[in-house]
Amino acid sequence: xxxxxxxxxxxxxxxxxxxxxxxxxxxxxxxxxxxxxxxxxxxxxxxxxxxxxxxxxxxxxxxxxxxxxxxxxxxxxxxxxxxxxxxxxxxxxxxxxxxxxxxxxxxxxxxxxxxxxxxxxxxxxxxxxxxxxxxxxxxxxxxxxxxxxxxxxxxxxxxxxxxxxxxxxxxxxxxxxxxxxxxxxxxxxxxxxxxxxxxxxxxxxxxxxxxxxxxxxxxxxxxxxxxxxxxxxxxxxxxxxxxxxxxxxxxxxxxxxxxxxxxxxxxxxxxxxxxxxxxxxxxxxxxxxxxxxxxxxxxxxxxxxxxxxxxxxxxxxxxxxxxxxxxxxxxxxxxxxxxxxxxxxxxxxxxxxxxxxxxxxxxxxxxxxxxxxxxxxxxxxxxxxxxxxxxxxxxxxxxxxxxxxxxxxxxxxxxxxxxxxxxxxxxxxxxxxxxxxxxxx
Numbered sequence: 001x002x003x004x005x006x007x008x009x010x011x012x013x014x015x016x017x018x019x020x021x022x023x024x025x026x027x028x029x030x031x032x033x034x035x036x037x038x039x040x041x042x043x044x045x046x047x048x049x050x051x052x053x054x055x056x057x058x059x060x061x062x063x064x065x066x067x068x069x070x071x072x073x074x075x076x077x078x079x080x081x082x083x084x085x086x087x088x089x090x091x092x093x094x095x096x097x098x099x100x101x102x103x104x105x106x107x108x109x110x111x112x113x114x115x116x117x118x119x120x121x122x123x124x125x126x127x128x129x130x131x132x133x134x135x136x137x138x139x140x141x142x143x144x145x146x147x148x149x150x151x152x153x154x155x156x157x158x159x160x161x162x163x164x165x166x167x168x169x170x171x172x173x174x175x176x177x178x179x180x181x182x183x184x185x186x187x188x189x190x191x192x193x194x195x196x197x198x199x200x201x202x203x204x205x206x207x208x209x210x211x212x213x214x215x216x217x218x219x220x221x222x223x224x225x226x227x228x229x230x231x232x233x234x235x236x237x238x239x240x241x242x243x244x245x246x247x248x249x250x251x252x253x254x255x256x257x258x259x260x261x262x263x264x265x266x267x268x269x270x271x272x273x274x275x276x277x278x279x280x281x282x283x284x285x286x287x288x289x290x291x292x293x294x295x296x297x298x299x300x301x302x303x304x305x306x307x308x309x310x311x312x313x314x315x316x317x318x319x320x321x322x323x324x325x326x327x328x329x330x331x332x333x334x335x336x337x338x339x340x341x342x343x344x345x346x347x348x349x350x351x352x353x354x355x356x357x358x359x360x361x362x363x364x365x366x367x368x369x370x371x372x373x374x375x376x377x378x379x380x381x382x383x384x385x386x387x388x389x390x391x392x393x394x395x396x397x398x399x400x401x402x403x404x405x406x407x408x409x410x411x412x413x414x415x416x417x418x419x420x421x422x423x424x425x426x427x428x429x430x431x432x433x434x435x436x437x438x439x440x441x
Contacts, residue, residue, distance in 0.1 A: 026047070026049070027045065050195075069082070117145040119144075120372050135159065138163075141165055145168075158177065164192045167331075171192050184204065187207070197214075198219065200218075202224065213235075217239060223244065236257070238255055242267055242290070245267070257275060283307075284305070284306070284308070290420050297328060322353060325359065337372055338383060352371070352384045358394075386405055394412050400424060403426055
């Protein structure tokens with residue numbers, strides 16, 4: 001295993017074999033080397049000069065330019081195409097480099113990639129562009145003495161841990177990142193916002209070492225063990241396989257679902273989710289396959305949005321524990337719950353929705369519609385809502401096709417702006433009758 005560094009200037013983390021550069025990216029060019037003779041066949045930018053250190057973008061330092069031997073340019077112009085005498089070895093930032101410390105080829109899944117204060121010239125800013133499909137074991141960026149920009153869109157596969165620093169790192173990288181560790185690994189971004197789809201694919205276990213934020217999706221595959229360590233998470237769509245072990249503890253999770261997206265929570269435990277639905281007239285699905293969530297808040301400004309809580313598939317029965325569920329939207333919207341007999345023609349049909357605190361209400365003039373979710377394969381059975389204790393009290397809701405049970409008192413008094421839309425069981429739409437009692441003898 002070798003530790004591989006990017007050294008000096010702005011360049012590309014790549015498997016290319018023809019890209020060369022000189023100190024501080026003064027010149028970038030195509031060349032070949034034979035012992036101490038460097039033959040330059042094309043210059044992309046800048047000029048070469050005596051005293052410059054030359055290196056190859058596979059991270060190997062070549063040496064220092066001692067003199068220009070020949071020129072193949074018209075009129076013999078110097079510093080461009082031609083041959084140069086270079087020293088047999090050289091230094092960059094007062095550090096001797098060799099394949100043992102730098103690496104002479106692109107990293108593999110057995111190699112650590114490290115960027116630190118030795119990765120730039122002096123304290124100059126520098127950019128690492130990940131342009132290919134690249135593998136590494138641990139990716140560690142730490143101890144930077146200048147701003148590093150991580151750029152590119154090639155895919156990155158990390159077979160170990162990932163660690164970013166809290167300062168001196170600018171991220172514009174948009175490629176996908178796959179985490180493939182077969183043993184314990186950590187993902188630590190230290191506040192660096194990502195713009196990548198994140199695929200957690202091997203068993204791990206994986207543990208967050210800091211809050212995690214990406215504008216891409218978070219996909220956790222079958223057989224993976226993932227622990228948020230109570231750090232907050234923000235992503236586009238969460239997608240947890242039903243056979244993944246996802247422990248979210250007290251983490252705040254903020255998905256930014258696009259239209260018609262499905263947040264697949266699988267069998268996840270814990271987590272306090274806030275779904276910000278800001279686009280009007282969109283439909284989003286919250287799917288559990290035996291999930292046990294701490295809380296879910298439906299939020300956002302989108303008028304007419306629909307959220308569907310779903311669960312069962314043909315041949316499978318699921319009870320989802322949604323925890324404390326509430327809505328903070330102040331515009332009209334709809335929340336649906338998958339009916340109990342959704343797949344009446346496809347196998348054992350049963351979906352149950354459990355709550356610790358059902359608190360879904362609209363506002364005056366902005367009714368919340370609560371109803372079941374069905375399709376052509378369903379039987380039309382009402383959805384099962386269960387809360388075992390306490391009092392459920394909602395307002396400004398239009399309720400239909402919902403069966404409420406479990407021991408709690410389910411109150412949707414019409415005096416509080418609620419409407420009985422029909423086919424409901426277990427709801428109180430009017431307070432119990434009260435009056436004077438007389439004893440007759």
